[in-house]
Every structure is written in structure tokens, then in C-alpha cells.
Amino acid sequence: MTTTLAALLGGALGLLLGAAAVLAARWSEGRHVAPSPIGVDATAPGTVADVLAVLRSSGIILDAEERVVNTSPPAVAHGLVRDRQLVHDQLLQLSRQVRRDGEIREAELDLPRGPIGHGRLTVGARVAPLGSEHVLLLVEDLTRAKQVEEVRRDFVENVSHELKTPVGGLALLAEAVLDAHDDPDAVQRFAARMKVESSRLTRLVQEIVDLSRLQTAETVEQPRPVNLHEVATDAVEQTRLLAESRSISVELDHGTVDGHRLPCVVYGDRELLTTAVRNLVTNAVNYSEKDTRVQVSVTRAADLGRVRVTDEGCGIARADLARIFERFYRVDPARSRSTGGTGLGLAIVKHVCANHGGEVTVDSEPGRGSTFTVRLPLAPADALAGRRPAPPGVRTRAVPGIPAGEDVHVEVRP
Known part of the structure; x- marks a missing residue:
């Protein structure tokens, strides 16, 4: 082995040993120092954006001025964020409490689904500080779980009440067909009526099922x-x-x-x-x-x-x-x-x-x-254009799952 090669190998070995020592020291410190509330550095917007992009729940990051600096696509789609602002005051008040004392908070909230109408949204919100300047909100939709029992009860009540008429009619028509078995015209007339009642029954059952699904918000x-x-x-x-x-x-x-x-x-x-x-x-x-x-x-x-x-x-x-x-x-x-x-x-x-x-x-x-x-x-027009809102000087990113222009076919004008 030449002197030069031995020197190179020695230097590489020294670097490896030094790196191992540094990692061991940091691991030892990590065992004694309490971790940050979230474990994500708020000064790394690229990393935070990548995490939010894959969330199925609504993730929202607020800065010190309570502006939305980053969000997951579901937060926009479900109407929690619009024009870089948090829409619901209940969530905003929760974030302010966390910012004041640095404590992680959880709450179950009843929110309006939109700016009009009477639709409600039951959510579970978890709010935590993200570094020294930002606050992270994770919002889960609990509406379906809250409504399932009510829908089941209504379903049984509706079925028992509304199915009596067509089912009773079919039973009477079946008896009439049996009594008129030797009268072809009467049998044809009763059979045609049975077909009408059967179609009504099928449509009624389908609409009851559709309404039950809507009440649990499964399809949106x-x-x-x-x-x-x-x-x-x-x-x-x-x-x-x-x-x-x-x-x-x-x-x-x-x-x-x-x-x-x-x-x-x-x-x-x-x-x-x-x-x-x-x-x-x-x-x-x-x-x-x-x-x-x-x-x-x-x-x-x-x-x-x-x-x-x-x-x-x-x-x-x-x-x-x-x-x-x-x-x-x-x-x-x-x-x-x-x-x-x-x-x-x-x-x-x-x-x-x-x-x-x-x-x-x-x-x-x-x-x-x-x-x-x-x-x-x-x-929002920015979501349809495939971009999420961003403050001046911050590079915007395409919204995952909503390609620009997909299934929209409209002219978006300034």
C-alpha cells in the first residue's frame, strides 16, 4: 500500500468516526431534551408544503398575522380557507389561545358548511404551535360519525311508514289476480297495476337509500x-x-x-x-x-x-x-x-x-x-388555476389532486 493511499484511507476513517461521534452526542441530547410540539421547522416551507400535500384531513398553517401561509387541498375544498384567510371564527379563536400560551389544544366544533344555507359541519380540531411564528391546525370532519345514528333511526321510521302503501297495494292486487284467474282482461289490468306499484316501490327504496347517504355526507x-x-x-x-x-x-x-x-x-x-x-x-x-x-x-x-x-x-x-x-x-x-x-x-x-x-x-x-x-x-379562482394562495415572495405550488383546468371548461378572467 502506498503512503498516499494509506493517508486517504486514514482520513476517510477519521471522518467516519467523527460523524459517528457527533450523531451519538445528538442522540444522547435528544433523550434528555423535550421535543418541540410538532417536530417540524416552520422555516422550512418546502417540507411543510410536501407534508400538507399528502394529508387527507385539512391542514392549515397561520403566520403571526393570522394569514394562511400554507394549507392542504381539503381545507380549501371544504371551505375552511378562502383568500388566504381562515373562514371560521371558532378556529381562529382556538389558534389565538394556542399562540398566547403555547399549549396544544383540541376541540370539537359545530361549523357552518358555507356562507349561506343551514348545512352544518362537525369537526375535531387540534391546534399546536409550529416554531415561534406559526400555528398548525389539523381539522377532521366528524359529521358523518355524528349523523349515522340519526340516519339509521330515520331510515327505519321512513321505511315502516312509506312502504305500507305500495306493499299493501301489491298484496291486494295479487289477491285480485287470483280471484280473476279465469278473466284474462282483468288479469292483464291487475298485472299492469302491479307493475306500476312495483316501479314505485323500487324508486321509493332507492330514494330512501340516496337520502340516507346524503345525510351522512358520504358522497362529498x-x-x-x-x-x-x-x-x-x-x-x-x-x-x-x-x-x-x-x-x-x-x-x-x-x-x-x-x-x-x-x-x-x-x-x-x-x-x-x-x-x-x-x-x-x-x-x-x-x-x-x-x-x-x-x-x-x-x-x-x-x-x-x-x-x-x-x-x-x-x-x-x-x-x-x-x-x-x-x-x-x-x-x-x-x-x-x-x-x-x-x-x-x-x-x-x-x-x-x-x-x-x-x-x-x-x-x-x-x-x-x-x-x-x-x-x-x-x-376560488386560484384553486381552479392549479395554484394555492401564497404571500408575496413565496413560490406557489400546484395543488395536488386538482390539475389545472381539469373538468372545469370555463374562462377564468382577472
Whole structure:
């Protein structure tokens, strides 16, 4: 072995021994020094951003001025953060207490789902200091767990009450078929009626299941950008045959300005939103007279997207307006039976809107038709562009899971 090679090996061995000694010393210190509350250095925004990007829960970081400097995509999608601000005052007060005394706090909070409507969100919040300047909030949605028992109870009650009529009808019709076995015309007539009752029963069971799922918010756990223009188009097309069979025209207005559709995108579930609008259009057609119009429009006002369905039907009495969104409530039971209604359509619309942080309202007078309006909070433009808000001088990052322009098809203008 040459002298040079021996020197190199000796130096390398010395470096390794020195590094091992340093690591051993730090490990020994770590056994006696209490760790920081979170264990993440707030001065490493890249590392924090990478951690937040993979969180399934809502993670939010506030700076000393209570601005949101970083957040996970679910926090924006669920409406906890908008325009670099924490939306709910309860979470803000909790973060202030942590900032004052440095103590980690946990709380269960009841929050509104959106700026309008009556939808509520039950969350478990854990707030802790992150370094000397920042506060970290981890927010878990507990709404589903809180509502499961209530939904199960309502499900049993609804089934026992509403299934009596079609099941009883099928039993009577079966007896009639047996008694008329030697009369082919009577058998055919009773069999046709049995088919109608079976279809009603199938539809009723499906809508009860759908409503139960909505009450537990199972289908909006991973909201995505949804274009309300496309939702309205799909809903109108799905009711076209029904409207034509009743000689009713359905008109769709996309609210264009200078030939361009105004961006109208919300976070949510496209299938559920289409179901809600379709229920409103179907309801308008069923309660309209022959040779009348149903108008559907999509507009926006400030931070809200609106879908309106207007008919020229019989209208709704003031005494019924407060109850039409209740499960199984029917303004005209006889007409509901003739159109195959289950009394759940408007209840489903109400819960879809609530689960999306919005609301549905109705304006109606007897003899003057009705207008149902769905209002939903619009998605932030920066999230739709694939960027999360960032303070001046901080490099922005693409929002994981929401590629720029995916399933949006709108013109985002400054």
C-alpha cells in the first residue's frame, strides 16, 4: 500500500468516526431534551408544503398575522380557507389561545358548511404551535360519525311508514289476480297495476337509500371542481323526454356576457348536483300544465353560483312553502301519485345543497308558478388555476389532486 493511499484511507476513517461521534452526542441530547410540539421547522416551507400535500384531513398553517401561509387541498375544498384567510371564527379563536400560551389544544366544533344555507359541519380540531411564528391546525370532519345514528333511526321510521302503501297495494292486487284467474282482461289490468306499484316501490327504496347517504355526507368526502353549466345541461337533457310527453318546453339560459359563459364552478360531486337540478326540473314539469314553459338558468353573483328553475304551473300556497322540503311531504298527494312522485325529491335537493355549503329556496304564489333557486359557493379562482394562495415572495405550488383546468371548461378572467 502506498503512503498516499494509506493517508486517504486514514482520513476517510477519521471522518467516519467523527460523524459517528457527533450523531451519538445528538442522540444522547435528544433523550434528555423535550421535543418541540410538532417536530417540524416552520422555516422550512418546502417540507411543510410536501407534508400538507399528502394529508387527507385539512391542514392549515397561520403566520403571526393570522394569514394562511400554507394549507392542504381539503381545507380549501371544504371551505375552511378562502383568500388566504381562515373562514371560521371558532378556529381562529382556538389558534389565538394556542399562540398566547403555547399549549396544544383540541376541540370539537359545530361549523357552518358555507356562507349561506343551514348545512352544518362537525369537526375535531387540534391546534399546536409550529416554531415561534406559526400555528398548525389539523381539522377532521366528524359529521358523518355524528349523523349515522340519526340516519339509521330515520331510515327505519321512513321505511315502516312509506312502504305500507305500495306493499299493501301489491298484496291486494295479487289477491285480485287470483280471484280473476279465469278473466284474462282483468288479469292483464291487475298485472299492469302491479307493475306500476312495483316501479314505485323500487324508486321509493332507492330514494330512501340516496337520502340516507346524503345525510351522512358520504358522497362529498373528496369534492372536485364541478361546472354548474354542465350540470344544468345534463339535468335538462335527462328530463327532455318527460317534458315532451307532456307538451312542455324546457329552456336553458347559460347567462352569457358578450357571447361568453360566466365561470360558474363549485367544489362538490357532479352526479349529486345533477340529481338535485334534475329533481327540480322534473318537479316543475310534473306540476305544469300542457303547452307551458319551464326555464332553467345558470348565473353567478359575487362568490355564489345560482341555478334557477321557473315554471308556469299551479304554484304553492304560503302554508305549504315552509314544509315542501320535508321528507314525504306532498302539496297535492293525488297528483303526486299520478306522476309517480315519492315525496323525497325536494328533500334530496335540500340535503345536496346543504352538503355543498349552499341552500335551495322557493318563491311561489298559487296560480303564478314557482321559482326554485339553488345557491352554492363558487370555488376560488386560484384553486381552479392549479395554484394555492401564497404571500408575496413565496413560490406557489400546484395543488395536488386538482390539475389545472381539469373538468372545469370555463374562462377564468382577472
